[in-house]
Amino acid sequence: DVKVTQSSRYLVKRTGEKVFLECVQxxxxxxxxxxxxxPGLGLRLIYFSYDVKMKEKGDIPEGYSVSREKKExxxxxLESASTNQTSMYLCASSLRxxxxxxxxxxxxxx
Amino acid sequence: KQEVTQIPxxxxxxxxxxxxxxxxxxxxxxxxxxxxxxxxxKGLTSxxxxxxxxxxxxxxxxxxxxxxSSGRSTLYIAASQPGDSAxxxxxxxxxxxxxxxxxxxxxxxxxxx
Numbered sequence: 001d002v003k004v005t006q007s008s009r010y011l012v013k014r015t016g017e018k019v020f021l022e023c024v025q026x027x028x029x030x031x032x033x034x035x036x037x038x039p040g041l042g043l044r045l046i047y048f049s050y051d052v053k054m055k056e057k058g059d060i061p062e063g064y065s066v067s068r069e070k071k072e073x074x075x076x077x078l079e080s081a082s083t084n085q086t087s088m089y090l091c092a093s094s095l096r097x098x099x100x101x102x103x104x105x106x107x108x109x110x
Numbered sequence: 111k112q113e114v115t116q117i118p119x120x121x122x123x124x125x126x127x128x129x130x131x132x133x134x135x136x137x138x139x140x141x142x143x144x145x146x147x148x149x150x151x152k153g154l155t156s157x158x159x160x161x162x163x164x165x166x167x168x169x170x171x172x173x174x175x176x177x178x179s180s181g182r183s184t185l186y187i188a189a190s191q192p193g194d195s196a197x198x199x200x201x202x203x204x205x206x207x208x209x210x211x212x213x214x215x216x217x218x219x220x221x222x223x
Contacts, residue, residue: 004153031209042215043199050209090153097142097161097208099201101154 003027004102006091012108019078021105023091032074033092033099034058034066043090049074081109112137114202116214123190125223131185133200133214142203143176143183147196148216154199158185190221 007022025032033048035058045058047066055066063085067075074093078085086109091102113136123129133143142161146154158167158174160183166175173186183200199216 031207033209033211040215043201043213045211048209050207056209088151092154094208097203098144098156098159099208099211100156101146103153104151106151 004091004093004100006089006102006105008105009103010106010108012110013078013081014110015082017081017109019081019107019109021076021078021089021091021107023074023076023093023102024072025074025093025100026072027093027095027100028071029093029095029100030071031094032068033094034064034074034076035090035092036060036087037090037104038087046076083109085109112202112204112210112212114200114212114214116198116200116217118217119215120218120220122220122222125190125192125221127190127221128186128188129190129219131187131198131200131217131219133183133185135181135183135202135212137202137204138178138181140176140178140202140204141206141208143174144201144203144211145172145174145183145185146199146201148199149196157198187219190219192221192223195219195221 034046049068092099145157160176171188197216201211201213
């Protein structure tokens, strides 16, 4: 069975903190993605990676960075968390077309 | 700019009814169309993937179709059950690498017993 896991289901951080969100997939997929989901705005792509150490900006990369040192792991980094980054963060992976999602991390920035 | 639209935003039906969820897209050069289910506060579960060369896919009580020329996809749910209550999202893939998925905002389905 396809499995994408995310390090935390719920996270509360303070403004200005550096935040790491981790995602791991066990399917040997080339592509990995980070999205955020907000009411009324839907899913928006932050960054994706098509290979180890390779990354591409999505629609809303500002305030975020990513790291992919190993094929199975893709990290999203909020360099200095702000309240407008409070959101549901979803990680996904794909081999070609079909994307498989993790359970999501609900991040609250106070 | 590619856009994916789902109307209506919400739908309520009684148990046992057959129903159709709609998804429209602006770019007929679509490579694939994927349907997802999302339960409140959870991630997305992939239901069906239709490649551009296919017209439909079936899984159990679900059937998804793709009509590139009209810019539409439908998800048919047969004999709906309360457990089908969730938000259903469609997403269009618009590049060959599979890295440009554009999501609709979803239809929230409520099936009453």
